[in-house]
Amino acid sequence: MKKILCLLIIGMILCSSCQEEEREVIDPTINNTIPKDSQLAKLMRNVVTHDGSYDDVIDGGNCFSINFPYMIIVNDEEIIVDNIGDYQNLSVNDMIEIQYPITITLFDHSEKTVIDGNELNTYVASCRKEDDDIECVDFVYPIGLSIFNAQSNRFRVVDIGHDSQMFTFMSTLGDNSFVSINYPIDLVAHNGQRLNAQHNSGLLETILDTAFTCEENDN
Incomplete structure (x- = not known):
């Protein structure tokens, strides 16, 4: 009986040693x-x-962007925005009206549906003037x-x-x-x-x- 008990103790020690060796191999530090x-x-x-500042001329929020495609009315003319190059034709002096609903992408890459200007303004207010991106x-x-x-x-x-x-x-x-x-x-x-x-x-x-x-x- 003592012999069997000794063998069990030795086995437990060897098993513990193997686990320690494995931890050393994959030591996360x-x-x-x-x-x-x-x-x-x-x-x-x-x-x-996510950088949302490239379309600020339209949405005014640097921590999110509006997903393509979407429609705006610029100085009484309907325009479909479907690429970044379209923003080059706009200025802060233009009268721009977003046609809702739209989908926006937030700083963490999550997407939200926005149904009107009041909801969009809530997201704009959540942005800091200088973001971390x-x-x-x-x-x-x-x-x-x-x-x-x-x-x-x-x-x-x-x-x-x-x-x-x-x-x-x-x-x-x-x-x-x-x-x-x-x-x-x-x-x-x-x-x-x-x-x-x-x-x-x-x-x-x-x-x-x-x-x-x-x-x-x-x-």
């Missing part, structure tokens, strides 16, 4: 992990925040992310293919989850210059260096 409240995580969210640089997709969940001790890899996916992922990252980017990745500056990041410090430097190199559309 090593190298390129990005804490959710870190400067890099916040800057990444700012890069992928970084318009001067964008990620080039796809980007692979490795995620370790400390609670379940599970590891997975996801491919991100759009700003909306990246925003949702970075905004909903739990306290027990640790994320790292599968480098290298590319970014593109507002002037079309291709940029490359090989690690977290390089990505942080690239975003900081390009964040204010262009004239943003916020009013």
Whole structure:
């Protein structure tokens, strides 16, 4: 009986050792992990925040944009707006009337239906004069992310293919989850210059260096 008991104890010790070895292999604190409240995580969210300032001449709200296509009346003429180039023909001196209902995309890439001007003004009032989005640089997709969940001790890899996916992922990252980017990745500056990041410090430097190199559309 003592012999069997000794064998059971030895087995438990070996099993515990194996679990410790596994934790060491996938230790979330090593190298390129990005804490959710870190400067890099916040800057990444700012890069992928939806920019709603390009149509402010119509809706007046820099934290959302109106989805194409939609109709407006400009100086008594009906116009269908279906691309960004249409805004170049408008000015703040034009008499512009939006034809409702419309669908808008908010800063977090969610969509809402707006039925009248009063409801639109509510969204306009929710915008800050200077929003957090970084318009001067964008990620080039796809980007692979490795995620370790400390609670379940599970590891997975996801491919991100759009700003909306990246925003949702970075905004909903739990306290027990640790994320790292599968480098290298590319970014593109507002002037079309291709940029490359090989690690977290390089990505942080690239975003900081390009964040204010262009004239943003916020009013």
